[in-house]
Amino acid sequence: MPRPLPLFTKALTDSWRSTLAWALGLTAAIMLYLPLYPSIGGSSQMQQMIDALPPGMTKALNYDQIATGPGYTQATLFGLIGFLLMSMAAVGWGAAAVGGDEESGLLELTLAHSVTRVQVVLERALAILVRTAILAALVFVLVLVLNGPAQLGIDVGHLFGAVLLFAALALLSGTAALFAGALTGRKVYGVAVGAAVAVLGYVFNAVGRQSTNVEWLLNLSPYHWAYGNSPVANGADWGAVTGLLCISAALIALGALALQRRDVGV
Amino acid sequence: MTQAIVVEGLRKKFGQREVLHGLDFAVEPGTVFGVIGPNGAGKTTTMRCLLDIIRPSAGSISVLGEDPRRAGTELRRRIGYLPGELHLENRTTGRRVLEHFAAISGPVDQRHVNDLADRLELDLDRQTRKLSKGNKQKLGLLQAFMHKPELLILDEPTSGLDPLVQQVFHAMVREAVDGGATVFLSSHVLSEVQQAADAVAILRDGDIVTVSTVEALRTAAVRQLRFNSTGTEAHDVGALLARVPGVANVAVRELPADGHAAGTVEATATLSGHIQPLIQELARLNLTDLVLEEPDLEEAVLKLYSGGDAPSNAPHSLGASKQPEGAHRA
Numbered sequence: 001m002p003r004p005l006p007l008f009t010k011a012l013t014d015s016w017r018s019t020l021a022w023a024l025g026l027t028a029a030i031m032l033y034l035p036l037y038p039s040i041g042g043s044s045q046m047q048q049m050i051d052a053l054p055p056g057m058t059k060a061l062n063y064d065q066i067a068t069g070p071g072y073t074q075a076t077l078f079g080l081i082g083f084l085l086m087s088m089a090a091v092g093w094g095a096a097a098v099g100g101d102e103e104s105g106l107l108e109l110t111l112a113h114s115v116t117r118v119q120v121v122l123e124r125a126l127a128i129l130v131r132t133a134i135l136a137a138l139v140f141v142l143v144l145v146l147n148g149p150a151q152l153g154i155d156v157g158h159l160f161g162a163v164l165l166f167a168a169l170a171l172l173s174g175t176a177a178l179f180a181g182a183l184t185g186r187k188v189y190g191v192a193v194g195a196a197v198a199v200l201g202y203v204f205n206a207v208g209r210q211s212t213n214v215e216w217l218l219n220l221s222p223y224h225w226a227y228g229n230s231p232v233a234n235g236a237d238w239g240a241v242t243g244l245l246c247i248s249a250a251l252i253a254l255g256a257l258a259l260q261r262r263d264v265g266v
Numbered sequence: 267m268t269q270a271i272v273v274e275g276l277r278k279k280f281g282q283r284e285v286l287h288g289l290d291f292a293v294e295p296g297t298v299f300g301v302i303g304p305n306g307a308g309k310t311t312t313m314r315c316l317l318d319i320i321r322p323s324a325g326s327i328s329v330l331g332e333d334p335r336r337a338g339t340e341l342r343r344r345i346g347y348l349p350g351e352l353h354l355e356n357r358t359t360g361r362r363v364l365e366h367f368a369a370i371s372g373p374v375d376q377r378h379v380n381d382l383a384d385r386l387e388l389d390l391d392r393q394t395r396k397l398s399k400g401n402k403q404k405l406g407l408l409q410a411f412m413h414k415p416e417l418l419i420l421d422e423p424t425s426g427l428d429p430l431v432q433q434v435f436h437a438m439v440r441e442a443v444d445g446g447a448t449v450f451l452s453s454h455v456l457s458e459v460q461q462a463a464d465a466v467a468i469l470r471d472g473d474i475v476t477v478s479t480v481e482a483l484r485t486a487a488v489r490q491l492r493f494n495s496t497g498t499e500a501h502d503v504g505a506l507l508a509r510v511p512g513v514a515n516v517a518v519r520e521l522p523a524d525g526h527a528a529g530t531v532e533a534t535a536t537l538s539g540h541i542q543p544l545i546q547e548l549a550r551l552n553l554t555d556l557v558l559e560e561p562d563l564e565e566a567v568l569k570l571y572s573g574g575d576a577p578s579n580a581p582h583s584l585g586a587s588k589q590p591e592g593a594h595r596a
Contacts, residue, residue, distance in 0.1 A: 006369035014355075105353030109409075112317045112347035114339040114371040263320035266280060 007110075007120055011127035015093065019131050022089040023138055029081045030139065034146045037072050060206035062227075069152035070233035073143065078166050079227055082139060086166065087198040090132055090174030095190030097124040098259060099181020108265040117264075121182055121256035128174050136167035154232055161236025165226040168244035172222050173198040175251040182255035185264065197222065222247075268331045270295040270417055270448035271316065275325035278311055278472075285311050287472045288325065293450055293465075298443055300463030301452040307469040309452040310350045313421050316450070317347055330417055343371050346410035350421035350452070352402055356395040360405045363394065367409050374413045382408050385434050399426040411438060418442060420451040424458045436462050456483075487561035491535045493548065494521070494555040500531045503551065510547050512539035530554065 065071030177194025201223035208217035218224040271293040278286040293299040318334040368374035388404040468475040
């Protein structure tokens with residue numbers, strides 16, 4: 001009997017290994033970084049060391065705020081290692097969803113069965129969304145668990161908002177990769193575009209924060225849209241959440257449109 | 267009853283390169299239609315157009331009475347497709363592959379799947395990456411046949427199958443046709459198609475050279491003839507053969523006496539067209555041996571292929587064949 005969302009369930013179940021691997025990576029990163037806060041971020045020695053660093057460098061790394069628990073979590077986990085892992089996961093999934101599938105010759109046979117191309121893109125995008133949400137939920141729970149023991153002092157509501165932005169930011173790279181893959185039928189273009197969104201966003205933020213002359217770069221940085229106001233400390237900018245999710249939705253729609261209009265597997 | 271497939275003026279361009287130059291053909295329902303052509307002739311492109319995997323640059327297509335571009339999912343549920351280059355996921359089993367496609371294109375009768383797997387001797391619980399090429403091809407056939415589609419579009423279905431499994435495949439095709447299905451299949455080897463197909467289209471460089479029945483191809487094809495006879499002069503045997511329409515390349519000689527009856531004449535020739543006139547003439551002779559070979563359809567088709575591109579190939583093959591000869595002599 002026809003099951004509902006066959007492509008979605010397949011995409012989700014087929015990728016449990018990779019989802020598990022990224023979950024383990026995020027868990028390891030959180031377990032390594034956050035418990036160190038009392039001895040690193042919160043210590044006066046560390047503050048002196050950071051004060052001794054060139055201010056441009058501390059700004060680029062967001063280390064200007066690591067003296068507080070939320071600032072430390074924002075800078076190390078959400079701003080750096082977590083961002084890196086989550087973006088890589090999302091870009092990998094996004095690039096594989098259509099471009100990779102087509103390149104490996106699998107998409108042709110799928111499309112010969114009783115599915116529409118729009119359905120293929122939408123169901124697989126949904127699978128990326130769900131996997132991203134699973135990883136984000138894991139991060140939320142782990143940070144919450146460590147909040148007390150690591151003396152982070154993070155407000156739960158702010159953490160929720162930050163995790164939402166964390167997921168939305170990764171989703172943006174993932175959907176950009178999905179779109180480029182669906183447009184070109186090549187995995188490598190998907191990876192390139194997805195990675196460019198993540199890396200340029202990070203670089204524009206790091207450079208834009210250096211001086212008022214290059215401040216305009218911040219406007220081009222999804223990273224800055226999400227993290228510009230340090231959501232772990234101050235709560236989410238809901239406009240940014242909405243904006244990021246809307247762009248992702250638009251990229252998915254464009255990906256579906258692009259695939260709908262072209263030859264597959266040539 | 268409407269035709270299963272109607273293709274009119276089908277053209278396909280990839281960038282500047284046109285690979286299909288206006289194909290016209292129709293496939294009657296309940297028949298097996300074979301497309302033969304060398305690699306790159308446009309067989310796969312044509313099939314992909316029928317499934318809306320790629321879109322024609324010009325022309326119209328009707329599949330089971332519908333336009334594949336607009337018909338959507340319901341039409342593809344009625345079609346079983348085997349791609350020419352079958353790719354399967356690695357980390358899964360045949361059973362899971364089939365379950366997935368059944369979830370999309372079902373309903374599928376599980377007993378039918380098991381029955382087909384048994385007949386093809388395919389172990390559905392093996393990891394797909396451990397399957398041989400032939401076993402992957404069986405899995406590809408299974409996913410095409412399992413939902414008992416009205417139309418089967420099979421790109422090089424027998425590729426990689428050993429002769430016994432090919433027989434099973436031909437039986438599956440016959441059963442599908444007996445059940446009312448239409449089969450559209452391709453091959454670059456005619457001998458694979460001639461057993462199954464009612465009609466054959468020969469495709470070369472994006473053009474259909476001819477559409478014909480296998481029977482008609484067989485008539486057009488050239489057979490080798492060889493016989494021995496006694497009691498008639500070699501000269502007269504030659505004259506007799508020359509009278510038969512379609513006989514050519516006649517060679518007659520008297521065999522040496524040792525081992526043969528005295529006055530044995532051996533004749534060889536080729537025959538194209540009907541055999542009845544030849545048999546009537548041969549009946550006048552006292553034959554001691556007769557061989558009339560199975561017509562080589564391959565040859566017949568190759569002749570059609572080589573029509574266009576002979577000049578470009580000739581110098582190359584000439585140069586290649588001359589050199590070793592010269593070396594041998596020296």
